[in-house]
Amino acid sequence: MILKVNPNRMELMKLKKRLTLARKGHKLLKDKQEQLIRSFFQIVKENRELRKNVENALIEAYQSFLVAKSFMGDQKVEEAILMPTVKIKIEYGKNQIMNLQVPTFKPVIEGEILSYSTIETSTYLDDSVIKFREVLEKMLILAEKEKAIIELANEIINTRRRVNALEYILIPNLIETIKYIKDKLNEMERSNIARLMKIKDMVMSD
Amino acid sequence: MEIVVVGHRDTILGFKTIGLDLVYYENDVDDLINQINNTIEQGAKIFFITESVFVKLNKYINTFFGKPYPIFVPIPEIKGSEGIAEENIRSLVVRALGTDTF
Numbered sequence: 001m002i003l004k005v006n007p008n009r010m011e012l013m014k015l016k017k018r019l020t021l022a023r024k025g026h027k028l029l030k031d032k033q034e035q036l037i038r039s040f041f042q043i044v045k046e047n048r049e050l051r052k053n054v055e056n057a058l059i060e061a062y063q064s065f066l067v068a069k070s071f072m073g074d075q076k077v078e079e080a081i082l083m084p085t086v087k088i089k090i091e092y093g094k095n096q097i098m099n100l101q102v103p104t105f106k107p108v109i110e111g112e113i114l115s116y117s118t119i120e121t122s123t124y125l126d127d128s129v130i131k132f133r134e135v136l137e138k139m140l141i142l143a144e145k146e147k148a149i150i151e152l153a154n155e156i157i158n159t160r161r162r163v164n165a166l167e168y169i170l171i172p173n174l175i176e177t178i179k180y181i182k183d184k185l186n187e188m189e190r191s192n193i194a195r196l197m198k199i200k201d202m203v204m205s206d
Numbered sequence: 207m208e209i210v211v212v213g214h215r216d217t218i219l220g221f222k223t224i225g226l227d228l229v230y231y232e233n234d235v236d237d238l239i240n241q242i243n244n245t246i247e248q249g250a251k252i253f254f255i256t257e258s259v260f261v262k263l264n265k266y267i268n269t270f271f272g273k274p275y276p277i278f279v280p281i282p283e284i285k286g287s288e289g290i291a292e293e294n295i296r297s298l299v300v301r302a303l304g305t306d307t308f
Contacts, residue, residue, distance in 0.1 A: 037302075037303065040299075040302065040303075044295060044299060047295065048292070048295070051291060051292070054281075055281075055282045055286070055287050055291075058281060058282055059282060059284070059286060061220060062217065062220060062284045063284075065219070065220035065223075066284070077219075078219075081219075081222045081223045084222060084223065084224070084225040085225075086224060086225040087225055088208075088209060088224065088225050088226060089208060090208045090209065090251065090252070103274070105252070111225070125223075128220060128223065129223040129224065132220055132221060132223055132224045133224050136224060136226075139254060139279070139281070140209075140252070142279060143252050143254075143277050143279045146277070146279050146295070147277050149295060149298055150271070150298065152302070153298045153299070153301055153302035154271075154272055154302075156302040156303070157301065157302055
């Protein structure tokens with residue numbers, strides 16, 4: 001599509017400048033896209049390993065809790081953990097991937113983890129509490145990674161849209177318009193020469 | 207109230223021991239979404255959701271795509287992972303790259 005501009009030399013110069021800028025931008029964005037995809041793959045890979053790790057640890061924790069429950073009975077377990085004295089807060093941080101800021105989490109534990117009397121409870125319960133406590137840290141890292149994956153995916157989609165818009169719309173339009181203006185200017189020049197020749201003929205014949 | 211675990215009572219009760227907040231799923235998705243909305247208002251940022259419930263909330267979770275918080279992370283059931291978390295990542299890869307290269 002030809003842009004709506006006046007076909008004159010001024011516009012031609014402006015368009016040529018825009019074209020070089022667009023090409024430079026396109027190259028930069030393309031590089032950015034490649035780098036984003038590279039880090040995306042890396043994080044996806046890390047995430048997959050971490051997730052396996054977390055899942056195994058979690059299942060172990062679930063099972064140890066189940067054992068504790070079957071040892072002590074549902075009611076006793078629920079009584080014991082009804083009022084946990086521990087509070088878990090998150091310390092937020094930031095991590096930079098390219099131009100993206102992704103959050104990082106660190107658990108901050110306040111209070112005593114074992115909140116119940118150890119006389120009435122089985123040691124299996126202590127065991128499972130410790131296991132849950134250990135897996136939490138990994139789970140938070142997993143949350144970090146999955147968040148980073150979502151953010152990166154979003155950014156890749158946006159960058160690709162920009163790259164495509166430049167590559168398939170703006171740059172071809174500029175090239176076409178520049179050609180149109182050049183043709184138009186040439187045409188004007190030719191008609192001018194023809195007119196001059198005609199006038200010269202008329203003057204000579206007098 | 208920053209970390210919340212969502213799932214069936216039997217599965218997630220253990221998280222109570224380390225002082226996390228729990229939201230139980232009792233076969234009513236709308237009610238669950240209400241409860242989750244409440245916890246978000248109270249400042250919940252990270253949700254760990256068991257896979258079977260995660261599937262049911264998929265539509266709801268997608269409405270948060272592109273927002274900084276909250277974050278939803280699937281965790282396995284007591285009997286092990288059904289690959290739903292992996293599927294979740296795979297769909298993101300497809301969305302981002304246009305092809306399945308996971």
